[in-house]
Amino acid sequence: MNDLTPQQIVAELDRYIIGQHRAKKAVAVALRNRQRRRSLPPELRDEIRPKNILMIGPTGVGKTEIARRLARLVNAPFLKVEATKFTEVGYVGRDVESIIKDLAEIAVRMVKEEKTAALREKARANAERRLLRILAGLEKPKQAKGPFDLFGVFAPEKTQSAPDPEEQGRLEMLRERYYRGELEDEMVQIEVVETPPVPSGMVGIGGLDEIGQGLQEFFSAMLPKKVSLRQVTVAEAREILTQQETEKLIDWDDVYREAVTRVEESGIVFIDEIDKIVGGYGENGPDVSREGVQRDILPIVEGTTVWTKYGPVKTDYILFIAAGAFHVSKPSELIPEFQGRFPIRVELESLTVEDFERILVEPENALLRQEKALLESEGLQLEFTKEAIRTMAELAYQLNKENENIGARRLYTILEQVLEDISFRAVEYKGQTVRIDENFVRERLDPILKTTDLSRYIL
Structure with a gap:
């Protein structure tokens, strides 16, 4: 995996994530730069630090999945943490050094x-x-x-004696x-x-x-x-x-020793909900608590030494990927020092009908493939027509547009409703092939879609 080119990294990510080529390209270059850095002389290597990435886009479009698959691809320690976690306790939040301590624990478990x-x-x-x-x-x-x-x-300590004949x-x-x-x-x-x-x-x-x-x-x-x-x-x-x-x-x-080295050289930290710690001005003045969390996270991202029970860990070369929807706030509202530590910004696109259609069938972990495998374990074969797949994709897009945009996660709710009755009575269909067509999909979803209030709760 150490010789993967950016094109190969993107190709590997394409196996599991549909679209978002710009984001994949950015993380592929960041990963390749790590490999390039290892081949440099020590005096130059110490000067080169990773360029952290800020992903901007609505929920469910693949931000977390891109980071997680990237780490799995190169067997790197990976930690996902919500920035809002550090606003829960105290004035400026919890001890942010726990990010690195948790990452060290993950690395120890991996090496073990x-x-x-x-x-x-x-x-x-x-x-x-x-x-x-x-x-x-x-x-x-x-x-x-x-x-x-x-x-x-x-x-x-009892010694084992040699057995007699x-x-x-x-x-x-x-x-x-x-x-x-x-x-x-x-x-x-x-x-x-x-x-x-x-x-x-x-x-x-x-x-x-x-x-x-x-x-x-x-x-x-x-x-x-x-x-x-x-x-x-x-x-x-x-x-x-x-x-x-x-x-x-x-x-x-x-x-x-190996775990600490792995964290320092190849660790990846994904900080989600970064837009939720943008300090706004409310009725009682500036929200200093949220800005305080940004200032607390800043030293970790800039590069510092965190003492863990496995020894000191330098954070200088850990790759940080921050992500947020930024519906209400804007990246420019983050404190300047924090913005400067995330020089690469990538905007992820909202999913189209065609994207939803591809998500259902193309990835190696495609949703329809998962559902088929689950029901095949009970001797039931599922067959989806192209029209049924297209209909589910169109409905997912429509619901995201009319209600909250939850991205590809909308497909889970739709599939669950379509297959609920079949899953419930799977034993009765044992040895049969059930064909899911457009009419089948609409029969199960139209009654819910017609009632707006009901669709908000169920779909």
Whole structure:
């Protein structure tokens, strides 16, 4: 993925998102510039920072989806956050550094999943070896015997002794039966380590999320691990032991280092509803709270160092994509410093009838494809005529024009109404092919469309 050209990036986005070529082009160039930056000498590389993007357009036209698909395309840590979240608490909002801390958590989870997948075969082999020893009676569950053992202070690590010939023969016999699949339903007793929950009264106070989280981790580390014995099948035991062995094999310091690097070099933050924090002038003077949120977010976007529990994270090279409908306000009403940090502005177009028609059938995750797959799971085949698809697209466009414009999401409400009865009685149609034509669509939607008030609630 590191060698994707802007044209290839746009082509990949086209597989899932209809239209909005300008926005796709902007994010493709931003992503390619990241790859170009990596090939530069260090002294020049440090001077080049990403050009953040401001997307302007109504809801449901693909702003979030473009950013999310872009991050998934290059396996980059991605976080979507609403700007209004930071106006909820206090005068100027919550601690905006939580954006980077949350992004670091996502990166750690991504790297852990990758390491887990890479180590799975080795962990599974170790788990199967342990499982066979447990089945053969060569490894017994350990129980803490003293109060200090609960904390793991004086609990000695038991070494595995080599089995004698008789035990070795029993082990080989069990191994043969195990690999033939004869032991899958046998019951076995294994140890499961559980971390006791920390009482809610012991952590944090309202609004002090960071302190609460720190206390939570502190008490989790201090409280003894609860070791319980569970009777499970061999198949279940294999999965539990594989997970335990994976945890032993993972180098957590390496995971944290790689996660921080990934956030710094390829992290993408999508800040939605940016138009809702434009400071307007009301009856009681300027709305300084909203402008305060802009000023709070500004250092993160400009480039600063945020301290997380995995180490310091520099935000200089994180790509920030802001988005908003800007129905009431205008981008020029943002504070000048904030505007300057989003030099690339892209206006997304409202969807046309043709766009709605293509959204229903063309993308790899097309809505009609999803509905067909859901009903095929019950043995029912759906067939949509071109006229039916066109009618649904026209109705979506008409409803967006007459009511609130919610973009492609209008198609969900229309499809749900059209297919409601079929979905409800899917078992009765098992083995049949149901043909959805224009008349079928109109029969189900016309009664609602004729009643204006009803259509506002349902469609």
